[in-house]
Amino acid sequence: MKKEPIIIGIESSCDDTGVSIIKNRNILSNIILHQEIHKKYGGVVPELASRLHDVNITKAVNKAIFSAKIRRHEIDAVAFTLGPGLIGPLLVGASFAKSFSIGLGVPLLTVNHVQAHILSHFIQDANLNKDYCPKFPFLGLIVSGGHTQIIKVNDFFKMKILGSTLDDSVGEAFDKIARMLGFYYPGGPMIEYFSQNGNNKKFTFSKPTVSGLDFSFSGFKSDVLQFIKNESRKDSFFIKKNLSDICASIQKIISEILLDKVKKAILKTGIFRIALSGGVSANHEIRRAFMALSKGNKKYEVFILKKKYTTDNGAMIAIVGSLKYKRNLFDSVHVSPYSKFKTF
Template sequence: MKKKNPIIIGIESSCDETAVSIVESNNILSNIIIHQNIHKKYGGVVPELAARLHDEKLLEAFNKSIFVAKIKQNQIDAVSCTIGPGLINSLLVGCSFSKSLAMGLNIPIITVDHIQAHILVHFIKNANFNNRFPTFPFLGLVISGGHTQIIKVNGYFYMKVIGSTLDNALGETIDKIARKIGFNYPGGSSIEIYSKYGNNKKFFFPKPLIKGLNFSFSGLKTYILKFIENQTKKDPFFIKNNIHDLCASIQKSISDILIDKMNQAVIETDINRIVLSGGVSSNKEIINNFSVHAKKNNWDLFIPKKCFATDNGAMIAITGFFKYKRNMFSSIKISPYSKCKQIYSPTIS
């Protein structure tokens, strides 16, 4: 018999965060994240190394999660795990662990789409700065290291991608620009820190001319990289002397692109409720610019708190909770997928 307030464990291993969380309904009992800091010295995530570290750390994260939640293993009602998109070997580690746990405890397994979970994290109590849940319909903007998408959300499991990047994801673009400036991986936080003291109008970077609601960041990335390269040839100390203004101008350019596309999405859908998700949504410049724009244009804006913006097990657990309530269980024969699905639910208009 299904419980009214089930305890769900969520396991996330799509990239380089080993994360396990336990929720009871939409209340968090524990949220453990083990960061794989070793990738910094390689300038990016090494897939084989990430998978091996997940294999080493998942049991530790699981045990910590049980301890912090102050429950026993036999109190867990279902296991939810990320099935994709992400690094396939890392996903295989998480799925295999989840299958073993489900079989060992004789409980159902629930598979979760990583992008969908980023959006549904807003339905955890106090997960966003509004401390309230968004109401349907709304427009979700998912911006992270591997994903950039605009999603029309009519219900928990009625979502449709209406805009997506045609090339590089936003987080990936920022990291490559940061490396050119001289920052270590991941460089987004460094650009954010240095931008605080800069003039964001000092340097102008043209916006990509992409029709519809899709994004393209490869042209912007190439333009900025060549700009830095050319300026450095003229003045070897260009970066050092202009680092604050350079970072501020880069951040403004990116923020303007995102706001322009969301403006267009609001006009096309007649929906002014905006939900930000993904690691890049914790960027303070993006938060500030979206907040100012939302106030001027009467948007109802939802921004996740940082611990719920980056990859975490809580977003997997809460999605598992909603699936549990709807009997959306999975087969033990599940296989993960690496690429994004364009539609996460029945097609909606």
């Protein structure tokens, strides 16, 4: 009987060092080492991120192997993020992965970061309220700090982008608005925290008018900034007095923008299966809005990941590595990381 391959996945596209080990879609370990230093700079500093990945990657790999209760020689392949992302951190991950695969004498598997977020839904027990994976075809909505896209997923490695952001990603919009409110980086979770007791109908903001399935958040961000400036001129304590309501109202509009575009994609494609992924999909208001969609109409199937699989992590790289391994989609050690998004 042929044994199931054991794959190690390495993620280093930004500031989190993620290492995971997978066997037959079952995660044996999933280690993430965070870089807290970036908070004091208000965003990720690429050079610092690269240096800390260099420090953390060996620790994360050793910890992942120990937690998985396996030995190094049992690993059948090494998967790693090739791009898109910050080129310095990607080079650290790529260099380690190449050396590790050569040292173990096992194949190398490269992974597209965006594709990995989408295919996280195929990790065993990854979906929040469902014990199964989305069937093909489905619509993938990826919302993160670097990406906001609607993608038609026909198969594991057959995907087509239907819409993308024309400027800021939704994660960038959250962080930039958070800075206006006086929050430190990362600001998105702070907006979510203060929104919990807020009235999301207290303030209204304009939704961007963008044709087709593309997104734009720069106009929305400017509208919020102008609103805060105007109100703060009238009352210097306006933000402090209304913080929860402001945060709740911002979240509501962003959720509606995302939902409106996905509904358009459903009408265009006739596909009623939607899978959310990316770090911003951990936001409770976005989750609530999409869950309400499926509860209101049984023909919709909405797949939402458990929070531990939404942010950048090694498990999403490992699952893609596992899927590629079974199709013999191996790569050369001569591949080079890329920073900007490429088509699938």
